[in-house]
Amino acid sequence: MGEAAVAEKSGSINPASRAVGLNGVTIAFTVANGTYNAVEQASLSVADGEFVSIVGPTGCGKSTLLNAAAGLIAPAAGSVDVFGRTLTGLNHDAGYLFQSDALFPWKTAIDNVAIGLEIAGVDTAEAKRRAQEWLTRVGLGNFANRYPHMLSGGQRKRVGLAQVLIRDPKILLMDEPFGPLDAQTRQIMGNLLLDLWSADKKAVLFVTHDLEEAIALSDRVVIMSAGPASHIIGDWKVPIARPRDISEVKLEKGFHELHREIWNMLKAEVLKGYAQSGA
Amino acid sequence: MSRITLLTLQVLVAVVAIAIWHFATTVPVFGRLLLPPFFFSNPFDVAERIYKWFYTGSVWRHLWITLAESTLAFVIGSLGGALVGFWFARRPIVAAVFDPYVKMMNALPRVVLAPIFALWLGLGIWSKVALGFTLVFFVVFFNVYQGVKEVSPTILANARMLGMNERQLMRNVYWPSALSWMFSSLHTSVGFAVVGAVVGEYLGSAAGLGYxxxxxxxxxxxxxxxxxxxxxxAFVIVIDVLVSMVERRLLVWRPTVGEARA
Structure with missing residues (x-):
């Protein structure tokens, strides 16, 4: 597998069952001396119900690509399609879990979760009831009336997950959501995510810099090249059976082999990234 | 430090200061007083005077007038500052056009406005309210402006991804953020409302503490x-304690109740 697989993969998914498609997406930023292409000609398909991770060196534009899928950034060239329709404006089929804190600090945990329903017109009592259910589901049933600053980093991520999932989006976009957490909490959150995901198999696009996490969670792992003008250079299927337990998946046959194979490619990009940023 | 120790020390400062004052104005050193009582009075006379004011009840009317002026200045100034701050923050073009004038007005020492307000609004309470308003307005205006401008981009993106339209963003994101900034300047703006009232009274009135x-x-x-x-x-301290109580209730969601003194 490798570069050849990219082209083959993008074409192989039937457009109708394709949740998100990035077609030759280029994203440019205006900088002091002209424009800078963060992402150039990136193509990727995520099938409905498929869990895909994007891994790449820091600063390669993974988050930028995710923002394009969310409709938060419009591509300079290429297009994004969602369930067969070309995306213009925000992607309303998607829920987005951000890397940094995105909860409303002036709302309690339950209000943070309920807000997605309230703005959609669900009445307050019903929204709160369902929010309480979701808080229980993510293990925070007794923390409904806490404000975000009274919760730990991991608990805030749980609230964030509930906030996004209560709207039942068909697509879940995640930008290094567990990045700021410690190793144990990450594993626990990973297992929680897989539990919730397996219940109704949404399409997931998960950005991370942690290859082990990517393999443990995903159906497919794609690798981005170092920026600028980064694009997708590798695409691997993860042949590990589900359900998985994050803390044990590393012992599975095939995990190490796959990890070594992907890491060989990723390492070169990581080094390239360091060389360019002068670090 | 425990509450009791702290309180004891705080009281001690007052006791020492009053003792020095008393000593310097009543006990002769080498045949003469350190501070002439004509210019510095002495603690007993002052205490007696305060007692008399409250005993006869003559001071209540003045306190009431000053309180009314301060409250009106605070309420109207906050409302105006919040609305204009919000408007400017959401309409960058308006903000850019008015920017030099806002700066000019804010740089102007408000005391020079007092005679104008007295001419326009008379010697009653409204000229003092106007003076307090010009002080409170800018504190609140700048804070609300900042609050709306500095909403975290992540929170904003999150709100949009959750499906909020422009009106819902106002209600659920911009407004709470602006209010939190406004409340953090509560001490400053309440203080300015009192300053406006008292300075106004001092410069021309028929009632109030300044008078x-x-x-x-x-x-x-x-x-x-x-x-x-x-x-x-004492009046200002009481008001400040009340403000702190209101602040604690309104900003429960804050990690630390900050007292940004602008």
């Missing part, structure tokens, strides 16, 4: 001036 002080000063009644100052200080 009381000004009257005493006019007849070289130093005990009266000091008494007025003490009553005013």
């Amino acid at each position: 009381l002080i000004q009257q005493a000063e006019g007849v070289f009644d130093v005990a009266g001036v000091f008494a007025g100052m003490f009553v005013l200080s």
Whole structure:
């Protein structure tokens, strides 16, 4: 597998069952001396119900690509399609879990979760009831009336997950959501995510810099090249059976082999990234 | 430090300061007083004066007038500052056009406006309310402007991804953020409302604490001036405690109740 697989993969998914498609997406930023292409000609398909991770060196534009899928950034060239329709404006089929804190600090945990329903017109009592259910589901049933600053980093991520999932989006976009957490909490959150995901198999696009996490969670792992003008250079299927337990998946046959194979490619990009940023 | 120790030390500061004052104004050192009582009065005279004011009840009317002026200045100034701050923050073009004028107005010492307000609005409470308004307005305006401008981009993106339209963003994101900034400047703006009222009274009025002080000063009644100052200080402290209580209730969601003194 490798570069050849990219082209083959993008074409192989039937457009109708394709949740998100990035077609030759280029994203440019205006900088002091002209424009800078963060992402150039990136193509990727995520099938409905498929869990895909994007891994790449820091600063390669993974988050930028995710923002394009969310409709938060419009591509300079290429297009994004969602369930067969070309995306213009925000992607309303998607829920987005951000890397940094995105909860409303002036709302309690339950209000943070309920807000997605309230703005959609669900009445307050019903929204709160369902929010309480979701808080229980993510293990925070007794923390409904806490404000975000009274919760730990991991608990805030749980609230964030509930906030996004209560709207039942068909697509879940995640930008290094567990990045700021410690190793144990990450594993626990990973297992929680897989539990919730397996219940109704949404399409997931998960950005991370942690290859082990990517393999443990995903159906497919794609690798981005170092920026600028980064694009997708590798695409691997993860042949590990589900359900998985994050803390044990590393012992599975095939995990190490796959990890070594992907890491060989990723390492070169990581080094390239360091060389360019002068670090 | 425990509460009791802290309180004891705080009281001790007052006791020592008053003792020094008393000593310097009543006990002769080498045949002469360190501070001439004509200019510095003494603690007993001042205390007696304050007692008399409250005993006869003559001071209540003045306190009430000053309180009414401060409250009106605070409420109207906050409302105006919040609305204009919000408007400017959401309409960058308006903000850009008015920017030099806002800066000019804010740089102007408000005391020079007092005679104008007295001419326009008379010697009653409204000229003082106007003076307090010009002070409170800018504090609140700048804070709300900042609050709306500095909403975290992540929170904003999250709100949009959750499906909020422009109106819902206002209600659920911009407004709470602006309010939190406004409340963090509550001490400053309440203080300015009182300053506006008292300075206005001092410069021309028929009632209020500022008037009381000004009257005493006019007849070289130093005990009266000091008494007025003490009553005013106590008044401000009481208001500040009330503000702190309101703040604690309103900003429960804050990690630390910050007291940004702009």
